[in-house]
Amino acid sequence: GPVICIVGARPNFMKMAPILRAMAAHIPPMPVLLVHTGQHYDKDMNDRLFEDLRLPRPDANLEVGSGTHAIQTAEVMRRFEPVVDAHKPSCVAVVGDVNSTLACALVAVKKGVPVVHIEAGLRSYDRAMPEEINRILTDQISARLYTTERTAEDNLVREGIPPERVCFAGNVMIDSVVFGRANARSATETLRACDINPLVLSHPMGYGVVTLHRPSNVDKPETLRALLGVLAEVAASLPLVFALHPRTRSNIDRFGLEDLVDPARMVLLPPQGYLEMLGLMAGAAMVLTDSGGLQEETTALGVPCLTLRENTERPITVEQGTNLLVGRNRAAILGAVQEILAGRGKRGRLPEFWDGHAAERIAADLYQWLMSSQSGIAL
Numbered sequence: 001g002p003v004i005c006i007v008g009a010r011p012n013f014m015k016m017a018p019i020l021r022a023m024a025a026h027i028p029p030m031p032v033l034l035v036h037t038g039q040h041y042d043k044d045m046n047d048r049l050f051e052d053l054r055l056p057r058p059d060a061n062l063e064v065g066s067g068t069h070a071i072q073t074a075e076v077m078r079r080f081e082p083v084v085d086a087h088k089p090s091c092v093a094v095v096g097d098v099n100s101t102l103a104c105a106l107v108a109v110k111k112g113v114p115v116v117h118i119e120a121g122l123r124s125y126d127r128a129m130p131e132e133i134n135r136i137l138t139d140q141i142s143a144r145l146y147t148t149e150r151t152a153e154d155n156l157v158r159e160g161i162p163p164e165r166v167c168f169a170g171n172v173m174i175d176s177v178v179f180g181r182a183n184a185r186s187a188t189e190t191l192r193a194c195d196i197n198p199l200v201l202s203h204p205m206g207y208g209v210v211t212l213h214r215p216s217n218v219d220k221p222e223t224l225r226a227l228l229g230v231l232a233e234v235a236a237s238l239p240l241v242f243a244l245h246p247r248t249r250s251n252i253d254r255f256g257l258e259d260l261v262d263p264a265r266m267v268l269l270p271p272q273g274y275l276e277m278l279g280l281m282a283g284a285a286m287v288l289t290d291s292g293g294l295q296e297e298t299t300a301l302g303v304p305c306l307t308l309r310e311n312t313e314r315p316i317t318v319e320q321g322t323n324l325l326v327g328r329n330r331a332a333i334l335g336a337v338q339e340i341l342a343g344r345g346k347r348g349r350l351p352e353f354w355d356g357h358a359a360e361r362i363a364a365d366l367y368q369w370l371m372s373s374q375s376g377i378a379l
């Protein structure tokens with residue numbers, strides 16, 4: 001049967017696109033069925049990303065939409081089960097750590113279908129993060145696990161996962177950066193198209209890019225207010241361009257925080273396409289974010305990144321890349337911004353196997369693994 005590949009939320013798209021290409025280019029080609037759970041249904045967040053990443057149209061869309069964690073996870077499971085029954089897949093491939101990842105993995109493993117987890121073994125060691133729960137549980141029920149950095153295998157082995165299930169393949173997210181860079185839309189073009197204040201475009205320091213969407217940062221009015229307050233201070237020395245996740249957009253409105261956004265220095269943009277986002281990041285003086293993916297993309301692009309979280313599941317971006325953890329601490333954030341503006345930002349280097357070929361390594365290994373008897377006995 002085919003390899004069923006799952007995407008659900010925005011960060012899954014950049015990871016799955018290169019894998020689908022590599023499986024199609026494999027000799028012999030590997031049969032694939034692409035399932036979109038519909039966890040993210042926003043038109044902007046879907047159509048443009050699919051187009052930018054040249055993702056094929058999904059073979060099935062489960063249209064689960066939003067809900068509590070329980071409802072969303074349960075709906076994915078309920079709707080994914082008949083797809084597995086109908087197609088008798090050789091395995092189910094999931095990426096990352098969103099609710100769709102865990103839900104589909106759980107359906108597959110209980111049907112005796114091997115689960116393949118791409119981006120396995122990342123740990124923030126913060127179980128208040130829903131993604132951390134999704135990572136731990138998905139890894140536990142996966143038969144083949146592909147990692148993006150060496151420390152991930154240590155994490156997995158500590159949790160009792162046999163090392164022979166683990167394969168260090170590199171970072172598929174960076175495959176997409178390499179693929180997209182050639183066609184990335186220039187930052188000037190993107191910003192002009194958004195009709196933003198010309199003061200932002202002509203600032204001698206350039207601009208910074210901000211994204212925020214973690215529940216821990218944006219769901220409480222006082223936390224979001226404090227963060228926007230610090231960002232307003234940053235904006236006094238560097239104009240900021242926000243690419244707003246729908247959750248954050250609606251919370252800014254709901255909590256009445258619009259007044260913290262000075263339009264001459266801070267620009268709120270709707271979610272951007274992938275090629276726009278790459279261009280904006282590549283041209284930025286720095287990126288301030290709570291996203292996992294952006295920590296990796298900035299390291300690949302060599303752009304300084306300040307992560308507005310207390311921890312990261314991607315320690316290599318701090319050890320080798322351009323990333324610095326600053327949490328929500330005002331002094332730490334402002335100090336780090338000034339360092340970067342003074343030209344003393346982290347330079348960083350490219351981690352091992354973040355080379356644009358991770359998906360090819362995964363397809364080659366997965367094919368061998370499926371052909372061998374291992375897939376059967378791994379369960």
Ligand code: UD1
Nearest residue numbers: 009010011039040041042066067098099100130131246247
């Ligand atoms: C999800 C992932 C998170 C990932 C993020 C990337 C989980 C637990 N979280 O978080 O790891 O970093 O995606 O974007 O899976 N909404 C829309 N339109 C959409 C999708 C969401 O308006 O297309 C709004 C809705 O108000 C919804 C809220 O965003 O209730 C949260 O969406 P949800 O899919 O539950 O989680 P994210 O916060 O997007």
